[in-house]
Amino acid sequence: MRLLIAMMKHETNTFSPIATPWQRFVDWGAYLGPDVVKAYRGTAMPIGAYIDLAERAGADLVTPIAAEAMPSGTVSAEAYKRLTDPILEAVAKVGIDAALLDLHGAMVSEDEPDGEGGLLEAMRRLAPGLPIAVTCDLHANLTERMVRNCTALIGYKTYPHTDMHVVGRQIGQVLLDSLEGKCRPVMAWGNRPLLAQTLRMGTADEPMKSLVEAARAAEAGPILAATVFGGFPLADMPDAGLSAIVVADGDRQAAAATRDALLDRAWGQRDDFLYRGEPLDQSIARARRIGQGPVLLLDHADNCGSGGTQDVMTVIAEVLRQDLDDVAVGAVWDPVAVEVMQRAGIGSTVTLELGGKTDMPSIGLAGKPLTITGKVKLLSDGEWICRGPMYTGVKVMMGPTAVLDTGKVEIVVTSRHHEPWDIGIFTSVGIDPRAKRYLVLKSRIHYRAGFAELARATITCDGDGVTTSDNSQLNFTRLRRPIYPLDRPNHWPED
């Protein structure tokens, strides 16, 4: 048996000014051929589970590519071709029995608004009926084309995404069983006109908590896989928003009934998927009144893990203005500032124009640096290994990194984008996050993986940036309409 195993992942924020050329994938990790197995065997990723399953089954592995980039703007046509060509060439030339794909589900390229659907359709065009199993992120924007061109599809049930390996193993096993005739996967999928907000998709809280419980309850019965996708609301494409997919063993009716139950429940809770903000000065003032740390301050509108520029200084400026003490910031993306600090050297005092190097035309904001004076406390190559529970064992490459210490605030400054979901962002540069009173994190929900258990309190801070939860700042042009909450007709069809 010959199995194709590949990974292609990018969450595309079409409002983000950060370009996504092929190099961005190389920066995070783009592996070809046998290097795929070397990089991902034993990791907690879906592809790690696929490799494990295939090797145990004694299969020949064909691993054309495993590539991921941090979320950012629309993927260049060249990058999309370089991601998909190796997979399509393998399908065309090698002669494979089945494919196991580790995808995201919200990739938009210059010439393909449905990146994953385009790949799957092209694979099936070369090999009609090819059995294909797919894992997607909880933030996938599921499309009819994706579902039509695969055999079994599942998404993560956790946000932060700590069950990637579990769902990879689950859907990989379904596919292997189907090859042996032990089961016959059939799928039912659907969506509701609901643009849910990422900040309201944490699976420890409602409304996702009970939706995930319902999906798990279905899987405890005869259903092979059941997923509710929160969707990715910052990808301006027709199918953005909440959806569900159910894989049953031969029973289409059971799949459809389970799907409807999940979608009806989600639609009934649609108001709970909307984030309600608070003026920034009030949030920081609230933080000031909390006696004991660590208090997490979430700069969620500039979350590079959803395409943020990671150099918006609004929240940090307010932290300085209200004179918070004993603060660590993870992290500001500013390669120019890192170079300045490298030239100055450890121990020297520098005055910098920090951050604010990137304009955000989609939301009408120009980059606005913040003048800061501090000591260069540490310089590093920015490389470390995730301890988990997310991306456990995966190497992080933040690029040349520096710590700027103002006396009250220690700011980690990096040369590549990286969302703080693992305490390594601090420990790798000599900062103990448990000992700090405040931790400013440019993150929305993934911070929970590494930081929830050490936090005394968490405060959501509404700064500026292209991962805003304020829909009034975003101009959607390709999204299907009407959709809740952008449009509020008096009577929705399902009411």
Ligand SMILES: [Zn+2]
């Ligand atoms: Zn995600």
